[in-house]
Amino acid sequence: MKKELCQVVSNQSIADSIYELTLSGSMVEEMKPGQFVHVKVSSGLDPMLRRPISIASIHKEKSEFTIIYRKQGRGTSLLAEKKPGEFVDILGPLGNGFPVEEASVGSTAILVGGGIGVPPLYELAKQLVKKGIKVITILGFQNESAVFYESKFAEFSETYIATVDGSYGTKGFVTDVLSTKNIGGDILYSCGPTPMLRAIEASSYAPKVYLSLEERMGCGIGACFACVCHVKDDPDGHAYKKVCSDGPVFRAGEVAI
Amino acid sequence: MKKELCQVVSNQSIADSIYELTLSGSMVEEMKPGQFVHVKVSSGLDPMLRRPISIASIHKEKSEFTIIYRKQGRGTSLLAEKKPGEFVDILGPLGNGFPVEEASVGSTAILVGGGIGVPPLYELAKQLVKKGIKVITILGFQNESAVFYESKFAEFSETYIATVDGSYGTKGFVTDVLSTKNIGGDILYSCGPTPMLRAIEASSYAPKVYLSLEERMGCGIGACFACVCHVKDDPDGHAYKKVCSDGPVFRAGEVAI
Amino acid sequence: MRSLSIELPGLSLKNPIMPASGCFGFGKEYSQLFDLNILGSIMVKATTPEPRFGNPTPRVAETPGGMLNAIGLQNPGLEKVVTEELPWLEKFNLPIIANVAGSTEEDYVRVAERISKAPNVHALELNISCPNVKTGGIAFGTDPEMAKDLTKKVKAVSDVPVYVKLSPNVTDIVKIAKAVEAGGADGLTMINTLVGMRIDLHSAQPILSNRTGGLSGAAIKPVALRMIYEVSQQVDIPIIGMGGIQSAEDVIEFFYAGASAVAVGTQNFVDPFVCPTIIQELPALLEKLGYDHISDCIGRSWKKNEQPAYHRA
């Protein structure tokens, strides 16, 4: 973990309101799939807090990494205005990523992403495939114009798309794809909206399941207790996990979602 | 008066911490020497309030105007970062400028400026000279590195410089130049720090004297009563003038400074 | 624009957007920039019985996301307001809200009695919350009994409904709100400014010559929202909300908290066109959020059993 001014290599729109930003910095050395960075989008007060964004891909050879974000509120809107050559204040890498080591060579991994939960799965997919693991990817989006990275995943994995309005791929949710196509595997990794993660946790598409959670954050490093969740065994007790530093990735069943 | 996004034509340092910014916009049509513009240096909250800056020169033919400012706090520091092609939100022109009509053809006008009080005198000098009035300019600065626009004024006026530390021109204040060189004229226009304006008001270098004042501002247009001063005849009463809309230029003796 | 009309005691507003008192003078200056007729109303500058000069300058200082002011209720006095400023505003088709201030109970009563008879004054705003004057002002706004008594006395002499402007510089704003309601207030306006201070790095002296001043602007928005949220659940009179409003989104947030109309103060200085812009943008925002009428938003953050309209669709 370090704080570094990372330089913008490129920053472009890749789907409706979705931007892909590549940055260069020495913190790339330490990065793992599923970790995130905490981004200060402007040097002043407006906005004040950092924004947590997942690491979408890591290019160690070039000391570059890519994040993908949806232009939404003030922070991400300002981020979308950054031009190549400018610097962005980044704190990272933060959190514990997806455990690649839990997938054994020759096994099948299912990756399930929804909306802006898709990005962290991309680096994960790359690393799994490199290790010799078969990857099946199911990605869910609102509609056709929101779809991104399909062809990137398709390069090395069996890839299915679901859209809520049916304008592209299967109509419905990622879980509809999982059920109708009867997809199974040895391990499942997922990131996306909480209802999607709950549905996945409630089913049994794979014996091992890892989920990446989101929560509003303050510090991003475990000091402020903003991002705490209950542990599953003790849902009303005082045991807790911090999404920022214990997560964002948890084994299904570890925390209450 | 209008609110307009004016485009940066150029923005460069011309002396120690002093910047010259040329903007283009249709509001130039309405501008007079001694008026000011109210500048929003960033689109967000940081900083929030507009900054009042005098109009230094007007180029109606090109729809351009120039302001000169000292990089000082957050607002002027951000202004110094503006690059050609960018837009700046300007409200203006504001206030009542220097009365050029009070100087009669063939007479002599003395212009006395201190520090960032120098800029509004430049357009005034241009217009006076054009009208056929002889101009004598006395400019005061902290030291040599802070001096600007000497040669510009010297092009069409007898120009004297004073520096507080004596590193350039006469050592001391503008009033030292006025006294030692025995300068006199028919009308005097001045802008600069309040102690300087008080000294000028207290002397009698010319029968008619006009002073441009500064005050912290809110609205800049006369609505908020932030910039009010007492009138000289009634220093403890409730009569008042607003620097933003009744000024910033007042006849010496009109208001209490 | 029918989706924006609001009926409040004394005030038939074509839209619920108005400039806040002290931030718009008596309208003359802003009328050079846009047609005042588009506003819902105008809350004019505080009026005291006699003319006042106010505090020495500097009277304003910038703070992070806000500003301090210590104008000190400068105004031309009751006589001039009634004979010059208000008549000038008659050329607009606007229900005016007159801001009533003073140092003593008698001051308030005197101003209220006379100003409430001006033909275009449709409501009074009783300013018991000005932090920048030595006597009166905030003293009335921090003591429930004094606030109630003053409200009663002003109500007794006023020809139009009386809104009381609350100070946020109190431990329990609900208590003050209930007191003025019991005193007969027809509505509340909230919030006035928080007391704050800035000190100059070089002189080591306060920037404002009054030393302290009133904090306004975006910085105070969360405090305003919280107070309106608390008070609107405890009183039966409407609230005109204010404190840091900059955008149409902010207006909706104030309505959700419990406001029935809003005023924009400091942002007029930043963007003199903020009121027209908000009025223009509100209908589309309401449509996007699924509301037929802005009144559907009032108190929605705490009203039970009311699903947001887009849930009903």
Added chain:
Amino acid sequence: MRSLSIELPGLSLKNPIMPASGCFGFGKEYSQLFDLNILGSIMVKATTPEPRFGNPTPRVAETPGGMLNAIGLQNPGLEKVVTEELPWLEKFNLPIIANVAGSTEEDYVRVAERISKAPNVHALELNISCPNVKTGGIAFGTDPEMAKDLTKKVKAVSDVPVYVKLSPNVTDIVKIAKAVEAGGADGLTMINTLVGMRIDLHSAQPILSNRTGGLSGAAIKPVALRMIYEVSQQVDIPIIGMGGIQSAEDVIEFFYAGASAVAVGTQNFVDPFVCPTIIQELPALLEKLGYDHISDCIGRSWKKNEQPAYHRA
């Protein structure tokens, strides 16, 4: 760095800069980024007798120039703090300030008695101003008599000096300050957060699941400065100031207002290196302003007959 040392009851500070309670945990996380030994002190997270989970999430929301939090005093409980968290901090040469919280008087007394015996705890900070818990907290901080009584009881059992943390959500902060001084407080820390709220545009519901939360960050700086300015002139005990500090310049402004040391809260989240940066920049800033020692700045905005040092030069 000799120009930065400050002596306060119980605390020999090499510099007057410390992280504020709740914004730095018990130091472990930030120790991965820099050597904690450079700090003047650490105000550790609030401790209650039993472990607490705190409020449901979302617990934070951004506001213009600030943020709201409603953590709800989550902490591992007295036992674990005394046997694990504080001993871990012993490896640093730091006088720790322990933040004491609870729901009842007995809670505060129990925590204070035990935690004040920890070898590296050199002072207590009595948190009678947390706005995010249903019982205790702010209730003690808004009633002068309760605040005084609680201070007395805690003083009676504490082995180290007691600083009382004041809430800004009061009509008259001087009254509370004087009451806790009369109760035996050795110092004050101020300010805690202002109560605020944000509402989500789409759901029409408060963003925080606790609905309201505590406003911190740059937005509250002018309120903090004003309160320190008022209180420091009326009490004879030192004040550790906080509320929106972001820079060395802000630190000087707090000293001018009347603080004798300062704490940095929210800004740690924005820039985790803010404390080391301020500590590094302060000596040069003091020199530029003409002060030999930072203590020359204490209360300079109101102390009479003391010209700023650069006027003396």
